[in-house]
Amino acid sequence: MxxxxxxxxxxxxxxxxxxxxxxxxxxxxxxxxxxxxxxxxxxxxxxxxxxxxxxxxxxxxxxxxxxxxxxxxxxxxxxxxxxxxxxxxxxxxxxxxxxxxxxxxxxxxxxxxxxxxxxxxxxxxxxxxxxxxxxxxxxxxxxxxxxxxxxxxxxxxxxxxxxxxxxxxxxxxxxxxxxxxxxxxxxxxxxxxxxxxxxxxxxxxxxxxxxxxxxxxxxxRSAGTTRIELRLARPESDAALKQLEGVADCHASDGVYVVHSTRVPQTIVSLVKYLEANGNELSSLDIAAPSLEDVFLELTGRRLRD
Amino acid sequence: MRNAWTLTKVRMRLALRNRAFIFFSLVFPLIFLFLFLGLFARSNVAAVPYMLASVLAITVMGSFWGLSIQLVTFREQGILRRFRVAPVGPGAMLASSILSNYILTLPTVAIEFALARRIFHMQGWGNLGGVFFLITLGIVTFAALGLIIASVTNSTQETQVINQILWSAFLFLSGATLPLPMLPIWLQRFALFLPATYLVTGLERVMVARVGIRQIEPEIVALAVSAAMAFFLSQQLFRWEPEAKVGPRAKVLAAATIVPFLLLGLWETAHGNLRSTARTDFLSIERSAPADRPAPLNAPR
CATH class of the missing domain: 3.40.50.300 (P-loop containing nucleotide triphosphate hydrolases)
Known part of the structure; x- marks a missing residue:
C-alpha cells in the first residue's frame, strides 16, 4: 500500500x-x-x-x-x-x-x-x-x-x-x-x-x-444486536420495554420505539405478551439491519442528532 | 502580481454594479464641485483652481470609506475565507483594493477637471503633473488608511463609526471644506496633525501657485511614508476569518500609521510654513475677487 x-x-x-x-x-x-x-x-x-x-x-x-x-x-x-x-x-x-x-x-x-x-x-x-x-x-x-x-x-x-x-x-x-x-x-x-x-x-x-x-x-460491530422499530397504540416507558427478553437497549423518538435485541424471536414474543397484559397494541413493527446510527448509539449511548 | 490584477478587475466590476459606490465616488464629489465652484468661484475665475483643489482632495479622501467597509463586509460574510483556501495572499487582496480604487477614482477626477474648465472657465491646468502625482499618492495613502481601519475593526458598524469620525475630521478640519486660514488658530494648529491637511494644501499649492513637487516635499514624504506603513501593517494585521477578533496590541500597532503625521505636525508647528503658504494662496484668490463684490471670506490672522 x-x-x-x-x-x-x-x-x-x-x-x-x-x-x-x-x-x-x-x-x-x-x-x-x-x-x-x-x-x-x-x-x-x-x-x-x-x-x-x-x-x-x-x-x-x-x-x-x-x-x-x-x-x-x-x-x-x-x-x-x-x-x-x-x-x-x-x-x-x-x-x-x-x-x-x-x-x-x-x-x-x-x-x-x-x-x-x-x-x-x-x-x-x-x-x-x-x-x-x-x-x-x-x-x-x-x-x-x-x-x-x-x-x-x-x-x-x-x-x-x-x-x-x-x-x-x-x-x-x-x-x-x-x-x-x-x-x-x-x-x-x-x-x-x-x-x-x-x-x-x-x-x-x-x-x-x-x-x-x-x-x-x-x-x-453491532452484529450482535438487531434493530426492531415499533409503534404502539399507547405510549409505554422505555424502562418497561428494556425489561423484555433479549432487549439490549431501547429508546423512543418521535413516537417510534427503537429496540436493540440480541434474540429477536424471544423479544417479539415477550413484547406481544407484555402489550396484551397491559391492554396496549402494536401499530407497526419493522426489523432492520443495524446502521451506523446504531453503531454510534452503541458507542456513545446517544443518537447522532441528540 | 497576476492574482492582484485578477482581483482588481473583479472588484472594479463589483464596484460599478454597486449604486452606493456610484453615488459616493461620482455623484457626491460632483455635488461638492457644483456647490463650491458655483457658490465661491462663479464670479471669480481665479478662485476656480483653489476650490477645485478642495473638491479633488474630497474625491481622493473618499477612498478610505468604501474600501474599509467592503473589506470588513467581505470578512463578516465569510467571503474572504473562501479566498483563503485558494492560493491568494493578503498582499494580493490588499493591493487589489488600492488599485481598483485608484483606477475608479481617476475618471471622477478627469470629469471634475473637465467641468471646471467647461462650466466654470478655469484658466490653465495648474501644475498638471504635480496634481496627477499628488492625486495618485493621495488615493494610495487614503486607501491604505482604509485598509488599516478594516484591519482594526471587528464589524461593519464599528467601521462606520470610525469612518464617520475620521471623515468629519478630514472634511471640516483640513481645509477641504472651510479654507484652513479661516479656521481658528488652535484648529489650524490641530489640522497640522491630520493627513488630509497635507493633501489639501499640497493640491492647493500645485493648483494655485503651480509649484513643483520639490516644493511640497514634506507633504509628499508624509503621505508616502504613511501609505507604506499602512500597507505593511494592514498586511501584518490582515484577518480572513469573521471570528478572528483584533487585539489591543494590533490597534496600537495600527496607530503607528499616524506617526509620520505626528512628526510632521510637530515639525510644522515649530519650523514649518504650511499655514503661511496656505494663507498666501487663500489671499491671492481673495485679492482677485471683482471690486464690486465684497470678499466672501475673512481670514483670521
Missing part, C-alpha cells in the same frame, strides 16, 4: 477552555472517499479546517499530499480543493466570473465553461450569485473546488441545510467524483450520506475518533 495522502496523528485543538479535538488520528489513502461522521460540535469542522490550512493545530502531526497545511507559500493550496461549510461570494458576482476568477489563481486549471456545463450551471453563467438557489450555490461551490484538478477534495457538510432532492443531486455528483478515483474527505452528520458515499468512515464524538473502518465493518 502506498503512503497515505492524508495523515493525521494525535491532533489537538482548544478554543479557550473548550477542548475541540483531543487526539484525533486517521489516515486516508489516495483515491479513497473518507467520511468524518459525528454530531454537531463533535470536532469534524475543526479537523477539516486544520487540514485545509484555515486553522493551526495546537498539537499533533498533520500532512496532506506530503505537505504541512500551515506551510507558507501556495504549494499546498495548489493541491487541494474545498467546499466550506458555508461558501459565500459577493452578491453581484456572476457565476461565470466567479469560476473564471478562481481558476486564474491556480497553475493547474480546468476549463471553467466545461465545469459549469458538468454541474448544470451553463445557463446560469451570467446570473448574479445572489440570485442562485441554495442547491445552485452548492453546485457552484463544488465546481469551484475542482477548478485546479485538486489531488485532495475537502467537503465540509456539503449537503447541510439542503432539501432532499438537492441533496440527492449532490450525492450523484460525489458518486461521479468517486468513480474518477478522486480523494475526498467528507464531513457529515447524515448517516445515509456516510453509508452511501464513503469507502471508510471515522466516527467522531467530543473531539475523539471513537471508531473507524468501512461502513460494513462498523455495522458488524
Amino acid at each position: 502506498s503512503a497515505p495522502i492524508i495523515e493525521v496523528h494525535n491532533l489537538t485543538k482548544n478554543y479557550g477552555a473548550v477542548k475541540a479535538l483531543r487526539g484525533v488520528s486517521f489516515e486516508v489513502q489516495e483515491g479513497e472517499v473518507f467520511g468524518l461522521l459525528g454530531p454537531n460540535g463533535a470536532g469534524k469542522t475543526s479537523t477539516v479546517e486544520i487540514l485545509e490550512g484555515l486553522r493551526p493545530p495546537d498539537g499533533g502531526i498533520v500532512s496532506v499530499c506530503g505537505l504541512d497545511p500551515q506551510s507558507p507559500g501556495s504549494a499546498f493550496k495548489q493541491e487541494i480543493g474545498a467546499v466550506l461549510q458555508s461558501t459565500a461570494l459577493p452578491d453581484k458576482l456572476r457565476v461565470g466570473e466567479a469560476i473564471s476568477m478562481f481558476a486564474s489563481f491556480y497553475k493547474r486549471r480546468r476549463d471553467p465553461a466545461a465545469l459549469l456545463k458538468r454541474f448544470g450551471l451553463e445557463e446560469k453563467r451570467n446570473t448574479f450569485y445572489s440570485y442562485l438557489s441554495g442547491g445552485q450555490k452548492q453546485r457552484l461551490a463544488l465546481a469551484m473546488s475542482l477548478v485546479n484538478e485538486p489531488r485532495v477534495l475537502f467537503l465540509d457538510e456539503p449537503t447541510a441545510g439542503l432539501d432532499p432532492q438537492v441533496r440527492r443531486e449532490i450525492y450523484t455528483i460525489i458518486e461521479e467524483l468517486k468513480k474518477e478515483r478522486k480523494t475526498i474527505l467528507l464531513t457529515t452528520h447524515y448517516i445515509e450520506e456516510a453509508e452511501k458515499l464513503c469507502d471508510r468512515v471515522a466516527i467522531i464524538d467530543q473531539g475523539r475518533v471513537i471508531a473507524q473502518g468501512t461502513p460494513r465493518e462498523l455495522k458488524q
